[in-house]
Structures are given as C-alpha cells and as structure tokens.
Amino acid sequence: xxxxxxxxxxxxxxxxxxxxxxxxxxxxxxxxxxxxxxxxxxxxxxxxxxxxxxxxxxxxxxxxxxxxxxxxxxxxxxxxxxxxxxxxxxxxxxxxxxxxxxxxxxxxxxxxxxxxxxxxxxxxxxxxxxxxxxxxxxxxxxxxxxxxxxxxxxxxxxxxxxxxxxxxxxxxxxxxxxxxxxxxxxxxxxxxxxxxxxxxxxxxxxxxxxxxxx
Numbered sequence: 001x002x003x004x005x006x007x008x009x010x011x012x013x014x015x016x017x018x019x020x021x022x023x024x025x026x027x028x029x030x031x032x033x034x035x036x037x038x039x040x041x042x043x044x045x046x047x048x049x050x051x052x053x054x055x056x057x058x059x060x061x062x063x064x065x066x067x068x069x070x071x072x073x074x075x076x077x078x079x080x081x082x083x084x085x086x087x088x089x090x091x092x093x094x095x096x097x098x099x100x101x102x103x104x105x106x107x108x109x110x111x112x113x114x115x116x117x118x119x120x121x122x123x124x125x126x127x128x129x130x131x132x133x134x135x136x137x138x139x140x141x142x143x144x145x146x147x148x149x150x151x152x153x154x155x156x157x158x159x160x161x162x163x164x165x166x167x168x169x170x171x172x173x174x175x176x177x178x179x180x181x182x183x184x185x186x187x188x189x190x191x192x193x194x195x196x197x198x199x200x201x202x203x204x205x206x207x208x209x210x211x212x213x214x
Contacts, residue, residue: 021062021069022180022201030158030185033150034132050173050210052079062203066196070109076101081173081210088145088166089134097127117190120154127153143167153186175208
C-alpha cells in the first residue's frame with residue numbers, strides 16, 4: 001500500500017512540475033509593427049505625463065520547460081503613461097527596459113538569459129513598448145481594455161495586442177495584465193536540452209502604477 005501511495009505522489013509531483021504556466025493565459029498575436037500613427041500615438045500638449053518606475057511598478061515573466069518553470073523579471077526600467085482627458089483610450093503607455101537588469105530565481109539561468117541564446121544583452125541592451133491603440137473591451141466590463149502596441153526586443157519589432165485592466169483615479173493610473181508571447185517571434189529560438197525542451201510561450205506580467213503629482 002505504501003509503495004502505491006509513493007508512486008501516486010511521485011506522479012502527482014511530476015505532473016505539477018510539467019504544467020505549462022502559459023496554458024490558460026491569453027496568447028498575444030504578433031504582426032508587422034505600425035507604419036502610421038494610431039489614435040493615441042501622437043501626444044499633444046494637453047497630455048499629462050506620469051512616470052512609470054520600478055519603485056511603483058513590476059515587469060515580470062514566467063518561462064517554462066518540460067520539467068518545470070522559472071520566475072523572473074527586470075529590476076531597471078522607465079516609462080510613462082501619457083494621460084489625456086482622464087481617458088485610457090486617448091492616452092499612451094510607453095516603457096523602456098534595461099535588459100541587463102534581468103533576474104530569475106536561479107543565478108545560472110539569469111546569466112544564461114543575458115547571452116546570445118536568449119536576450120543577447122550586449123548587442124540589444126534595451127527593449128521597448130509603445131502603445132498605438134487602447135480600446136475598451138465592453139465584453140469584460142468596466143476598466144477592461146485591449147492594448148495594441150509595438151514591442152521591440154532583441155532587435156525585432158512587432159505589433160502585439162493583449163488584454164489589460166486600466167484604472168484611472170485622482171491619485172494614480174494603474175495598468176495590470178497577464179498574457180503569453182511566443183519567444184520565437186522575437187528571435188529567441190534556443191531549444192534547451194534534448195530531454196528538457198524549453199516551451200515557446202512565456203507569460204508576461206505587467207503591474208504598472210503611475211502616480212499623479214500632488
């Protein structure tokens with residue numbers, strides 16, 4: 001009986017380790033980057049630019065392979081939420097990430113991510129995102145939006161769209177989202193070990209908060 005229980009527990013742990021964290025996340029589709037300004041890419045003098053900093057925000061990710069997953073993120077980035085008329089759909093979100101500031105739950109992996117197998121940070125030290133369109137998603141209720149914008153990473157620039165919750169208050173503006181992107185769309189094609197292949201989809205977690213000046 002104890003042997004059977006051991007086998008069942010071992011199998012359960014193995015299956016948990018193999019679970020794909022991106023399986024139930026929205027998968028962002030990529031397309032050619034924008035060639036002309038959208039409704040909210042041209043920011044006028046009426047815009048209020050609110051800074052996005054690591055002190056109030058987080059940019060994190062979850063990558064996985066056959067045997068498990070790794071959590072990570074970036075310690076250094078800057079950006080802004082350019083707010084117009086207190087409306088998300090007329091405003092713009094922009095972020096620039098210092099790719100050398102990447103961190104993970106494993107020092108060895110952190111170092112590997114900086115090499116040519118992944119981010120190639122010496123050649124491509126920055127990744128950027130600039131929204132080109134923010135549209136209300138009425139099917140999901142208040143504060144739900146679809147954000148479209150140009151993401152440039154590892155020298156590859158693509159347009160992506162993803163769902164986000166955007167809340168505008170008298171004190172701050174927050175943008176929260178979780179979605180998956182295919183790393184191969186941005187030239188990250190390293191497969192991993194033959195017996196422990198890396199999954200293509202990576203979960204991106206955005207928790208941005210921009211404070212209004214008092």
